[in-house]
Amino acid sequence: MHPRNPYHNPPDFNVLAEAYPPLKACLIRTHGGNATIDFKDEASQRRLTEALLKRDFDLIIDIPDDRLCPPVPNRLNYILWLQDVLGETGEEPRPDVRGMDIGTGASVIYPLLACRFDPRWHFVATEIDDRSYAHALRNITQNGLQDRIQLVRAPQDGSVLQLSLFPDFIFDFTMCNPPFYTSKAEVDASAEAKLYEPNAVCTGGDVEMITPGGDSAFVKRMVDESLEIRGRCRWYTSMLGKLSSVAEVIQYLRQHEIDNYGVTEFVQGHTRRWAVIWSFGYIHLPDPLGRIGNPTIQHLMPPRNILRQPFSTSDPSKLSTALQAAVENLDGVITMHRTAPQPAVPSAGECLTLTDTAVAATKNSWSRAARRKTKSTSSAMDVQDVGNVVMRCRLQIRRMGHDESGKEDRLLVDATWVEGRERALFESFVSHAMRKATSSLA
Numbered sequence: 001m002h003p004r005n006p007y008h009n010p011p012d013f014n015v016l017a018e019a020y021p022p023l024k025a026c027l028i029r030t031h032g033g034n035a036t037i038d039f040k041d042e043a044s045q046r047r048l049t050e051a052l053l054k055r056d057f058d059l060i061i062d063i064p065d066d067r068l069c070p071p072v073p074n075r076l077n078y079i080l081w082l083q084d085v086l087g088e089t090g091e092e093p094r095p096d097v098r099g100m101d102i103g104t105g106a107s108v109i110y111p112l113l114a115c116r117f118d119p120r121w122h123f124v125a126t127e128i129d130d131r132s133y134a135h136a137l138r139n140i141t142q143n144g145l146q147d148r149i150q151l152v153r154a155p156q157d158g159s160v161l162q163l164s165l166f167p168d169f170i171f172d173f174t175m176c177n178p179p180f181y182t183s184k185a186e187v188d189a190s191a192e193a194k195l196y197e198p199n200a201v202c203t204g205g206d207v208e209m210i211t212p213g214g215d216s217a218f219v220k221r222m223v224d225e226s227l228e229i230r231g232r233c234r235w236y237t238s239m240l241g242k243l244s245s246v247a248e249v250i251q252y253l254r255q256h257e258i259d260n261y262g263v264t265e266f267v268q269g270h271t272r273r274w275a276v277i278w279s280f281g282y283i284h285l286p287d288p289l290g291r292i293g294n295p296t297i298q299h300l301m302p303p304r305n306i307l308r309q310p311f312s313t314s315d316p317s318k319l320s321t322a323l324q325a326a327v328e329n330l331d332g333v334i335t336m337h338r339t340a341p342q343p344a345v346p347s348a349g350e351c352l353t354l355t356d357t358a359v360a361a362t363k364n365s366w367s368r369a370a371r372r373k374t375k376s377t378s379s380a381m382d383v384q385d386v387g388n389v390v391m392r393c394r395l396q397i398r399r400m401g402h403d404e405s406g407k408e409d410r411l412l413v414d415a416t417w418v419e420g421r422e423r424a425l426f427e428s429f430v431s432h433a434m435r436k437a438t439s440s441l442a
């Protein structure tokens with residue numbers, strides 16, 4: 001579960017039912033005498049979703065019985081990850097954020113939650129199904145969010161990304177919880193498997209669950225469309241229900257030479273879902289937001305955007321001086337250095353940031369070839385630039401807490417690629433900075 005998700009612990013059902021009385025009829029007792037609900041009972045799940053939305057987000061939703069009832073904690077994970085992505089890759093502070101939710105459902109759950117969570121967010125929400133569309137419209141207006149959520153009826157066989165309807169906007173992100181299954185038989189097989197899970201009820205209509213080719217085909221259509229409109233959206237994202245679909249979509253992205261992509265995993269109780277993200281821009285995701293540890297798909301993970309180097313010194317100010325000296329006097333390199341306000345002492349296994357240096361390079365003045373060229377022509381190497389900047393990165397000195405064996409705290413430098421077209425340029429800069437710092441410490 002996302003660290004900022006407020007539902008790490010189950011709610012106190014008595015207290016929740018006091019706040020939302022329709023839940024009272026669903027309360028049952030555990031063997032220990034505590035109040036809970038029957039998570040396999042569809043009506044109880046619906047009352048729980050209504051109760052959490054009302055009490056915690058002041059949202060009233062009305063979902064017909066034959067349409068999906070979204071579990072709130074699970075839906076929040078996707079929103080919180082997107083918040084992290086925008087926070088880590090955008091120019092802050094931004095006055096507003098514009099997203100598109102594809103297949104918003106009767107509940108409009110993602111836009112409603114996200115708008116309550118963050119006052120800057122605005123949405124276009126699309127829906128293909130008439131019945132869901134009608135309820136979605138009601139849910140937006142009865143929560144007074146019609147100025148921030150625009151509902152669009154998507155055509156049955158038209159484009160998935162309806163961005164062409166909004167030629168004047170650059171979207172910050174698209175999001176989607178697509179239909180996962182290829183056929184009714186696949187839905188039934190999955191429901192049968194879930195019978196043995198402690199808290200799963202399948203409440204979706206066929207239109208919500210089934211699409212030709214399943215979730216991977218749906219997301220591949222998005223990839224195809226994104227190739228046409230590229231920079232009209234900063235981050236394209238979609239959830240996927242199966243690890244095999246994640247692998248298929250990543251392979252598809254790579255086939256189309258989209259190398260700025262990432263994957264994340266949402267774990268909620270017994271349910272595991274994934275989201276893929278890709279961009280045609282030159283801003284890069286920090287590894288914790290775009291790489292997962294699952295061994296089955298390691299070969300499909302994007303290359304690391306964080307390069308880590310341990311140092312033998314235990315004196316952070318010495319390391320900081322050495323690192324600053326390594327990068328500061330490079331022609332065309334601008335640095336902004338910040339030190340943590342207090343001396344930080346990490347506990348075992350913890351990693352604390354002591355200094356943070358933002359680096360922007362307007363030319364490559366560090367590679368051997370560039371230095372040779374500078375000597376002979378007094379101009380730096382030509383590289384493909386992004387505006388005036390060819391590469392942006394962060395250099396952070398961190399203290400790693402001792403491990404179980406009681407080994408001393410260690411210092412290391414994390415270099416994070418923030419922006420740029422050429423990975424090789426970032427890697428050569430980091431290798432230059434680390435080599436210089438190491439030799440001046442020797």
Ligand SMILES: C[S@@+](CC[C@H](N)C(=O)[O-])C[C@H]1O[C@@H](n2cnc3c(N)ncnc32)[C@H](O)[C@@H]1O
Nearest residue numbers: 070103104105126127128129154177178179208
């Ligand atoms: C799995 S449901 C997700 C609903 C909601 N977003 C949620 O997370 O609970 C998928 C939704 O996508 C809609 N849908 C399917 N194809 C679509 C398309 N091409 N454009 C827009 N919506 C579509 C379905 O009608 C359904 O409401």
